[in-house]
Amino acid sequence: MSRLFNKMDKILLILSIIMFIFGLFMILDASSMRSFIDYGTNNRFFFKQLVILIISFFASIFTIFFSTKKYNKLVIPIYIFIVALLIYLCFFGEDTNGAKSWVYLGPFGFQPSEFAKLIIIVFSGVYYRANQRVLNGFWQSVIPLIVGAVVTGLTLLQPDGGTGLILFLITMILFFISPVPKKNKLRVLIIGAGLILVILLMKVFGLNILTKAQLDRFNFLEPCTRYQESTGFQVCNGYIAINNGKLISISPGNSMQKYLYLPEAYTDFIFPIIVEEFGLIPGIVIILIYIIIIYRILYQARRSNNIGNALICYGIATYIFLHVVINLVGVLGLLPLTGVPLPFLSYGGSFALTLAIALSIVQRISIENYNEAQKKILNN
Numbered sequence: 550m551s552r553l554f555n556k557m558d559k560i561l562l563i564l565s566i567i568m569f570i571f572g573l574f575m576i577l578d579a580s581s582m583r584s585f586i587d588y589g590t591n592n593r594f595f596f597k598q599l600v601i602l603i604i605s606f607f608a609s610i611f612t613i614f615f616s617t618k619k620y621n622k623l624v625i626p627i628y629i630f631i632v633a634l635l636i637y638l639c640f641f642g643e644d645t646n647g648a649k650s651w652v653y654l655g656p657f658g659f660q661p662s663e664f665a666k667l668i669i670i671v672f673s674g675v676y677y678r679a680n681q682r683v684l685n686g687f688w689q690s691v692i693p694l695i696v697g698a699v700v701t702g703l704t705l706l707q708p709d710g711g712t713g714l715i716l717f718l719i720t721m722i723l724f725f726i727s728p729v730p731k732k733n734k735l736r737v738l739i740i741g742a743g744l745i746l747v748i749l750l751m752k753v754f755g756l757n758i759l760t761k762a763q764l765d766r767f768n769f770l771e772p773c774t775r776y777q778e779s780t781g782f783q784v785c786n787g788y789i790a791i792n793n794g795k796l797i798s799i800s801p802g803n804s805m806q807k808y809l810y811l812p813e814a815y816t817d818f819i820f821p822i823i824v825e826e827f828g829l830i831p832g833i834v835i836i837l838i839y840i841i842i843i844y845r846i847l848y849q850a851r852r853s854n855n856i857g858n859a860l861i862c863y864g865i866a867t868y869i870f871l872h873v874v875i876n877l878v879g880v881l882g883l884l885p886l887t888g889v890p891l892p893f894l895s896y897g898g899s900f901a902l903t904l905a906i907a908l909s910i911v912q913r914i915s916i917e918n919y920n921e922a923q924k925k926i927l928n929n
Contacts, residue, residue: 787811
């Protein structure tokens with residue numbers, strides 16, 4: 550293990566561990582009141598997240614030892630399994646907060662759509678690496694788009710617009726940075742423009758593909774003028790939390806907004822709680838840490854000696870970036886809320902496990918990059 554450790558991206562590793570640990574204790578802090586009211590103890594969510602992080606640790610160790618060359622044997626069976634779970638949820642899923650997104654195993658639930666994000670990334674990398682010579686054909690080049698469209702569509706049927714949006718964007722971004730010829734990318738753009746036109750025409754004729762709850766989220770501007778409404782209550786209280794924090798406010802555990810003013814304080818709205826307790830400057834530091842983490846992943850992408858590993862890294866960087874941006878712009882009232890968790894910090898077992906495995910894949914690619922660099926040195 551020590552040999553592998555020397556080949557890992559240590560900056561990425563250290564920052565990831567720090568953020569996971571900080572997030573765990575922020576979950577304990579932000580969820581204490583909700584946990585006490587629901588379960589009679591203030592640490593229920595803390596221990597559930599701790600269990601997930603322990604599972605994530607062992608899953609990460611396994612992933613680091615697992616060569617990326619073997620991904621092509623596993624990615625399709627796992628993808629089929631996830632699609633089967635998504636289909637099951639459409640017919641037999643239990644409605645939770647307005648969506649059939651969760652499969653329950655005893656006290657724990659997991660979201661297949663969260664794991665779908667990583668599978669789409671790995672599938673795209675494996676496919677484009679194995680089929681570089683046949684990408685001139687239109688249908689051969691768009692297979693990852695079709696694969697992504699299936700899980701995106703099934704996720705939107707739950708309905709889970711935030712996860713569906715991220716699945717769609719990951720699929721499209723990986724397609725447009727892949728080695729697919731420009732003529733095929735242009736065809737996809739034309740088809741996409743046609744679909745957008747159809748959606749607009751549906752809107753003109755009074756046909757909506759969004760649910761009422763999703764449409765209500767577009768009423769996001771000036772949330773504090775709608776404090777008594779669900780569309781303004783949470784975001785306005787997020788503003789209050791950020792304002793309470795000032796520039797520097799070292800008062801861990803003393804947030805006022807976590808006392809049910811923000812009902813999702815330990816999930817979507819954990820960033821305002823952090824700013825309230827530590828201040829705006831520490832909040833900016835957290836954003837800078839995200840930037841460094843994404844940069845280190847992109848660095849490993851550029852070091853990769855094959856298109857598959859490079860695309861996987863680009864996809865994981867995109868995955869983290871989208872979660873950070875969509876969460877923060879929603880919390881700040883710049884765009885509608887979508888229920889997207891903040892990486893490392895928000896409560897959520899499926900997301901934490903998926904993120905840990907994704908970062909471990911990057912570390913595995915870092916190890917392979919190191920080995921390839923050493924081979925080149927020896928050969929020279």
